[in-house]
Amino acid sequence: MNLTDFFRQLSLLMGLPAVLLGAAAVAVIVIMRDWRIVLFAYAVLSIVLALLLSQIIPPEWALLQAIVGGLIAVMLYLSARQLRWNPASGVSWEGRWPQMASLGSFRALAVALAAVTFLALREDLVLPQVDLLFSDAIFWLVLIGLLGLALHEEPLHAGLSLLAVLGGSELLLFSLIQNRTMIGVLEGGQLLLGLAISYLMVSRGLASSRTASGLARPGEDA
């Protein structure tokens, strides 16, 4: 079975189900606090984006999105694991239990309000060379991604929100321009962005985990 056949097998998922899954994934990235759930949502979003992109660009190019998304998820996982699961980080067993934040309900409310805005404006948004379903996906990803950027400044959540905005923009861009070099360069750029986000995650997390374990003050040399 070649790649085209594989994507054909998944054709059931490619329409509305894929868009709904992607919409839910980006909402989870913005609302949830626990890094494992958020990273899983990002991995799902990357696969959904690859499925959607396979409708407008050749499947082997679309697969690049899933590969890059997977690599970013791995980088972020390793960074988070180094901070939260490494015994040297000083985080106790209890500290590794999934975390729920009281602000989660506020973020859920913000996403719900954004959903109302989305429903009110979706028919006014006219994007060139894009059908209504794609237009909805682009609008939702960019809207919720920007909301995530406004709500979070911590590198993991803010970084994934930025990648969600870029994912939405790619759906529009690749509908307009199907250029192999551009796709490669943009995906490569996302990978570098993922690297920078991982580095910032470690920089910030090291300080907070050291402070928590009383090893050092924030701001000192890592």
Added chain:
Amino acid sequence: MIAGPELVIGFLLLAAGAVYLLRKMEGLAALGAASAALLLAVLLWRLPLDTRVLVAGRTIWLGKAVVWEGVSLQIGAATQALLTFLLITAAVVFILAWLTYQGRTIYPFGLILVALWAAVAMVHPLTLAPGVIVLAAIVSVFLIQAGKAGETRGAWRQLLFPTLAVPLFLIAAWYIDQAPLNPDDQTPFKIAGWLLIAGFVLLLQPVPLHVAIPAIAGQAPPVVAAFLWIGGQTTVLFLLQRFVVTYPWLTAAVDSARWLLWLGVLTALLAGALAATQSSLGRYFGYAGLFDYGVLLVAMALRGTAGLPTAIWLVLTRAIALLTMAAGTALIRHHMESDRLDRIGGAISRLPMAVLALIAGGFALIGLPLTAQFASRWALFQLLAETDSRWVLLLLIGATGVVIGTVRAGRACFGPLSGSPVEREPWGLALAAFILVGLGVVIGLYPQLLTTPVAAVILPLSTLGP
């Protein structure tokens, strides 16, 4: 034969690799990086663009384009001037960084940054340049953090806005390509114009998108912060000028000059007000630099009149002002182990030249007489008054805020020492601070010294092609 872009980017990346290997010996790394930058600056300054020249047994053709998959890199006369300026600034920054304990990452990453800024200035199609700016922002993340754990706001904000700008430029490129298909329809130009303006607002980061500047000033080593502002902001303004000259319809589609004027004045006004109220030297430095940046944006908005020479003049003089203030701030922060205004009391008795550099840099950013920026600011205010004198008044109100901030920062350095014993500033540092302050005063007294370099850039910059 080596083409100009290959020479610039290849040489800088090789030098960065070599300097990275030397990073443990900081003095050697700093001297190596500064020498490499200066050598390339001299080559760029001396070599002709349109003829082949034999250098060390290799033929170099500076003006030759490098083309790959429809993307080209080429050095024009204006790019040549910009690169010379960036490389000389980088050489000064490397030496200052070594003297003021700014961390070891600046030397290799600084050279890579200059290579990326050079690529932004050389690349065609222009709509790809913001992508290279994002690469530069990714590199600057490592410079801003400088290997330290803790606060990441400055680095994150530096990365955020250029990344958001990239899709806008690429979609604008599609509209620009569509426009010739239906020459009677101006809609694609209009949409592309608005997308480009929105993209440039994200790249320029005026108020209210200025949040990266004070965060970087509070977090990054001050000389690194000054380097990022001088290089990054100058490169983006150069890119804006390239867009305006390459796409003449842009000024007709959107009144970009008016937008820039409003944003520049708003930036200067708010930055001045915030500079007056800061409680740490780093953040005061950030807002003073932001005020100066707002004034530069105003000069760029007037580029249709005589604003372009004034903007070039300001770019040169602000580099001296920012580096002077950065050197003072870095020294005080390092020796006093804090930059909070309530913890730097007595700095004047142990670090007199650092305090002098701090105050002189502040006065230069305001544009007071006897400082590097006085003549260029005076010229700008006269030019602006011809349009509407109320704009000048608003800029002066902003400047008053920076005056208050400078007086507060200077005053905080007097009095008895507030903490543990402080080491005296080494003579090398004192000399570097004195040279920067002296250079500012000399240019303040004899501004005509800059006439030749400014005049040499005006024509290529106003007619530069893709």
